[in-house]
Amino acid sequence: MKKRLIVTKEQIKPSRPDFKVFGVFNPAVIKVNDEYIMIARVAETVATQKDSQIVIPVYRDNDYTFLKFSKTDPDYDFSDVRVIRNHRQNYLTSISHFRIGRSKDGYHFTFSEKRLLPDSPYEEFGIEDPRITEIDGKYYIAYTAVSAYGINVRLMVTTDFKRFERLGNIFHFDNKDVVLFPQKINGYYYAYHRPSTSEFGRLDMWVARSTNLLHWGEHKVLTGARIDYTASVRVGAGAVPYLTNDGWLVIYHSADSFNRYHLTTLLVDKDDPSIILRKSKEPLITATEPYEKEGLMPDVVFTCGAIFEETEVKIYYGVCDEGIAVATLTYAEIKSNLGAV
Numbered sequence: 001m002k003k004r005l006i007v008t009k010e011q012i013k014p015s016r017p018d019f020k021v022f023g024v025f026n027p028a029v030i031k032v033n034d035e036y037i038m039i040a041r042v043a044e045t046v047a048t049q050k051d052s053q054i055v056i057p058v059y060r061d062n063d064y065t066f067l068k069f070s071k072t073d074p075d076y077d078f079s080d081v082r083v084i085r086n087h088r089q090n091y092l093t094s095i096s097h098f099r100i101g102r103s104k105d106g107y108h109f110t111f112s113e114k115r116l117l118p119d120s121p122y123e124e125f126g127i128e129d130p131r132i133t134e135i136d137g138k139y140y141i142a143y144t145a146v147s148a149y150g151i152n153v154r155l156m157v158t159t160d161f162k163r164f165e166r167l168g169n170i171f172h173f174d175n176k177d178v179v180l181f182p183q184k185i186n187g188y189y190y191a192y193h194r195p196s197t198s199e200f201g202r203l204d205m206w207v208a209r210s211t212n213l214l215h216w217g218e219h220k221v222l223t224g225a226r227i228d229y230t231a232s233v234r235v236g237a238g239a240v241p242y243l244t245n246d247g248w249l250v251i252y253h254s255a256d257s258f259n260r261y262h263l264t265t266l267l268v269d270k271d272d273p274s275i276i277l278r279k280s281k282e283p284l285i286t287a288t289e290p291y292e293k294e295g296l297m298p299d300v301v302f303t304c305g306a307i308f309e310e311t312e313v314k315i316y317y318g319v320c321d322e323g324i325a326v327a328t329l330t331y332a333e334i335k336s337n338l339g340a341v
Contacts (some may be wrong), residue, residue, distance in 0.1 A: 002047030005291045006107050012042055015115055020047040022094040023320030028130040029305035037161055038101040038109055039130045043094040057095045059118040096126035108312055117130035122147050131304050133180040133240050142178040151196045153178045170214055188212050190273050192237035203234035207274045224276040224341055231256050239306035247277050254303055258301040262286040265337055281339030285327050295320025
């Protein structure tokens with residue numbers, strides 16, 4: 001396995017003069033003909049802050065609005081650099097949008113000035129963590145939207161990565177980590193998803209199916225996806241599944257109670273993605289490099305996309321909620337990581 005840091009926040013120009021880029025991470029990647037296309041999550045904050053207050057941007061009525069919070073206000077909890085908490089409403093300290101990058105070699109990306117911004121009340125705190133799936137010549141992007149209405153999964157579609165049509169919410173609120181399978185299976189579209197909160201249950205991956213990509217049902221929990229070799233408080237889908245002769249190869253993430261992430265692997269039945277055939281006997285990718293271990297969120301590696309080439313697999317992932325790296329593995333390395341269920 002070879003790892004490489006390929007995108008840093010210093011490479012991304014802020015969308016406004018009064019903003020700074022907080023991080024560029026968790027990218028979706030797809031290969032179209034001989035070109036790699038990346039949709040990267042770009043998080044921004046207000047560039048200049050006063051010592052006595054925090055100013056955060058939200059997106060309302062097709063423009064940014066700025067909310068101000070006094071750091072001495074006892075009703076708010078400022079202990080987490082990412083979130084301002086209050087008993088009535090929580091807020092993100094940054095707001096994310098999407099930026100499109102293109103590359104000929106899969107390593108050197110040039111990003112367009114074009115931005116995909118939030119555009120609905122369900123997206124007022126930002127849009128995050130896209131995954132691109134090609135189905136019948138169209139590119140569907142499932143993504144997370146955050147607002148006062150919770151964490152929602154939304155869908156957009158494009159044919160050229162220039163014009164995008166929003167298709168709305170596709171799962172119940174407080175859900176995330178959705179990946180769509182790239183073809184119908186026995187007449188149905190399939191997806192993996194993951195509830196983001198639970199009063200009683202564990203945060204496991206689920207499978208659902210649909211006849212039209214918009215309305216999803218027949219949900220089943222993938223209890224077998226939970227890892228055995230180390231502690232895990234949540235697992236969630238990562239890259240779009242890839243069909244091999246042995247079944248669908250699924251690369252996903254696990255996180256422990258200290259928010260340390262690693263990537264791991266499943267092999268699921270080609271005719272029924274709820275049936276797990278094999279899974280990782282040890283982590284596939286862990287945080288080992290300085291750029292994976294030192295940053296805003298240390299020890300975080302989080303994938304939303306992989307390219308399955310003829311002889312190797314490129315797994316693209318966010319590091320520390322600040323940058324983007326790629327790990328290049330052989331199929332033999334991935335296969336050797338799989339054990340019995």
